[in-house]
Amino acid sequence: MFARLGRLVVHHPWKVIGLWLLVIVAVVASAPKLTSTTDQSEFLPSHYESIQAMELQQKAFPQSAAPAAIIVFGRADGAPLTEGDSAAIAAVGEQLTAANLEDVIGLQTVPPSENKLIQIIAVQLTKMTNQGDTRQGDAVEALRTALKRQVEGTDLKAGITGQAAQMLDQQESSAKGMAIIGVATIVLILVLLLVIFRSPVIALLPIVTIGAVSSLVGGLIAMVARAFDLQLDSSVNSILLVVLFGVGTDYILFLMFRYRERLRAGEDPKTAMVGAVARVGEAITSAAGAVIIAFTALTLSTLGMFRALGPALAIAVAVALMAGLTLVPAVVSLLGTKVFWPSKAWKQEPTGARFAALGAALGRRPGAFAVVSGGLLVALGVLAFGFNPTFDLTSGSTSDVSESVVYNKELLRGMPAGATQPSEVLLRADGGVLTVDQLAHFHTALDQVSGVGRVGEPKLSDDKATAEFQVTLDSAPESDVALATVRGPLRDAAHAAAPAGTTAAVGGMTAVFVDFQDAMNHDYAVVFPVAAILIMIVLALLLRSLVAPWYLMASVFLGFAATLGAAVLVFQRIQGDSGLIFTLPVIMYLFVVALGTDYNILMVARLREEAREGRDPREAAALGLRHTGPTVAAAGVILAGTFASMMLAGNNVLSQMGFAISVGIGVAAFVMAMFFTPALTALLGHRAWWPGHGDRTAQEVKPGNGDSLRAGSGGTEARPVAPGGGESR
Incomplete structure (x- = not known):
């Protein structure tokens, strides 16, 4: 399949490029504008109390609104x-x-x-x-x-x-952050690819091709968002930028390593590109498939922001994959070996001494490597139990010197901390009107709640059936104390004090955050397991094994815990923050779990290739690390670096995201894929491939046993070739 695709692209490059241009123009011309929102209440389903209170308020007081x-x-x-x-x-x-x-x-x-x-x-x-x-x-x-x-x-x-001023400052801060992230990402990719390939042509290749398809991605996402009424969070543009360039560059990197390897084997440029697509196609398609599955699993979320973010990122990865398998090979087939200009290093096989030494050491003592790398993951993972979510997105996503932040602090010199966003308690008579005694009794009950600073006089609707009480909390509306007050004492008191025949509902931004927390706990219990099962199915189909998917996913989730623990250590323990942004575990899941699986797939595919050459498990692990280590290392540095650029945006939200994701990718590449996974595979030996024969040579596998051997290019090669992997540079 991938050999046929490679031949089609290489023999008709101008047609492929022209088709891409036509699709880009058509989508951009017909797509609606991609918009986003910062209103967290838009992401919650209607059965939550905060949303019910908001709907009741809008119906009873259509002209009323907090300042x-x-x-x-x-x-x-x-x-x-x-x-x-x-x-x-x-x-x-x-x-x-x-x-x-x-x-x-x-x-x-x-x-x-x-x-x-x-x-x-x-x-x-x-x-x-x-x-x-x-x-x-x-x-x-x-x-x-x-x-x-x-x-x-x-x-x-x-x-x-206030809310409007904070949103304005947040948008301005985000625009500056996007510019910084964009420049830093592009400069980083250029520099790293120049170091790896010593060619400005290859360095510019991902910038030009991914930049060309980025407008296509934005258009497709906007179309899907409109078709399915999805609400995109305001942070999606920053994440999309680094995902598209980071993942896209990784896929191009895997392809170019294989292309260079085929050229060194003596093939002409066009044959080498066909072989590269044939060899790397299944690996990066499977890796992208795992990422897309992880992203689309978020459609099971109860939160609209994640139901929209998942498909948006899945579209970005799918387009990056298609560009890596078609557009990039078409461009490179036109350039031939000029793509490496002016370097001549592509002609020579490097020694790869560092990775050869590491591979040899791992092959001799896989148990020690498994214990040390696994122990590091567990040690960091223990710190994850200290994770405390925070909902302070407004101050965290703007500069400390912005006017809204400065004067919000000034406001707190004379008013309760909850004055900027008071909670709203609605009391509704199921039939008839509310009496003065009922309102007075309810007001007194709210005023006696611990953590409540002030309760305003009730405002009655025109039909006298609904009353609104503005409740100012002693604590900042996004603080842990405020959330605990609304979740427990305030809601309990409001429900208990509601007179017979009436209904009470607590709303406001703090109540929205409380319901957000409950919704995310539900998502953790549903989305994570479903995504893990689907990714394991992809691994089982790719590797034809029921054993390998289990320890591969176990290593990925250890990496997830280690990443969260590292973020807790840096931001909560060392920096002294009260908590980490509440969306961080899900954002980490998107990238650490999905992309960690990417690198595991590439490494295990190479381990299988070496085993099929007749090498024993330990020797296969040594050679797998020697040949694929440089590829995984280069891809990990580029992807981690692009996400680390988010830390330059100047606000705490993107800093935490950038740090956690870059550390997670670093852990996935340099601990899990490079050491933990090959060490476990070496220790398990042939059992890692049970019940298939993924590590058997062609002579060992009898015809008709269900284990089909793959040819590298159109079935012409005698030995089975695993896709993915790489080479020492």
Whole structure:
């Protein structure tokens, strides 16, 4: 199959390139705009209490909404506000109202805080109608410009925070982060490929080809998102960028190593490329299949953000695979050996002394290598039990010097920490209207809850059947303490105090985070096992073994635990953060489990090839590490490096993601695939391939026993050839 594909591409390169261009133009021209959202409530299904409360609020109070932005005032010298200052602040509010700024529909000046350190103006903005609506952000920018003029030359300082301001600053921070990530990723790929191949042509090959198909990926994802009404998280663009370039470069790297190997064997360039596609095709297709399965398994998630992210990343990997098997071979077949210009090193077989020595040592003492590498994974994995999820995405995804973060801290000098996003408790009469006594009793019950700073007076709907109580918590709305307050005391008190014939529901952003936590616990119990089973099926079909998939997946999950433990060690233990972003385990699962399986497939495929040459298990492991070690190492460095570039984005969310994924890929490449997997395979010997004959030579396998031997190119070679693997550089 892959030999036929290789011949088709190599003999008709211009047609292949032209077809790619036609598809790209057609998809880009017809695809809708790819949009994303930062509203976490959009990702939860409707049966969660926070969503039910939101729907009840929208129905009962269609014109009501919490302030979209908050203007925070204080004295520049930090002293308490005077009566003159308060009068000046009221005047600022009147002048901003008189300015009739677009999409600013209301400003309400609130009395100073009890300690007189701050005073606020609550700002109502036009509601956003869709994910791409920028009116609130534009209004905040206009307010900031007007506010700066109003306080200039006075004793006051002022800034804008609140949800709309935080979203604006987050978008600006993300745009800067994307630019940094993009430049760092491209520079890293160029430098590493120059070091590996000593050729600017090969270094530019993935940049040009993957850059060309990136618009195709964005268009396909936008089409799928619209067709299935999927909500994409705002972080998807950063992740897509590094996935497409990182994984795509890996697949191109595997192909070029094999191409160079065939040239060194004396084949002409076109025959060498056909052979490279034939040999590497099954391995990278199986590896990509495992990644795609892991990603698409997220469609089983109860959270919309993961149901959308999984297919989006699966599309990116599928396109990268197709480009690696068709577009890149077509381009290289036109260039021939000029692709290595100006280097002549491709003509000479290197000694590979370092990996030869490592392979020899592993072949002599596989047990020691298995214990040391496995022990490292277990030691780091133990630290994973200290993982604490945090929902503080807003401050974590923007710079500490951004206005919304600075004035959110200023706000906390005079108001409870939950003032920026108060919880909302809705009380609904199932029939009739709510009485004054019922409202008073319910208000008292909420006010007595531990962790509640203030309960506002109830606001009644027009039909007097629904009341809304604004509950300000003592703790920041995304903190562990706030989540515990809503999950336990507040919801318990609201449900218990609801009079007969009424229903209570607790909503607001903290309640959304509480429900998010419950949904993710459900996903861990469903998505992870399903993905593991499907990946094991792929491994079993590829390797024709029921034993190997078990220890390969065991090593991958050890790598997952070790990666999470390393992140806990660095960010929670050393850096002192309260926790790691709550999505980190799932993001790590996407890349560490899926891509860790990639490298295991490449290594085991080479081990099988060496075994089929008649070598015993230990010798096969030694030679497998010698020949495939450089390929896995180069691919691991490139992929880990592209994800590490996320740490340059300047915010904690992307820093944690970049660190964890790059460490996970490093563990997968340099611990699992390079040492742990070949050591276990050597120790298990022939049992690793049971009940098949994956390690038998052609002479040992009797005809008709079900073990088909693969030919390298059109079935012309006598010996079986395993796809994947590589060579020493």
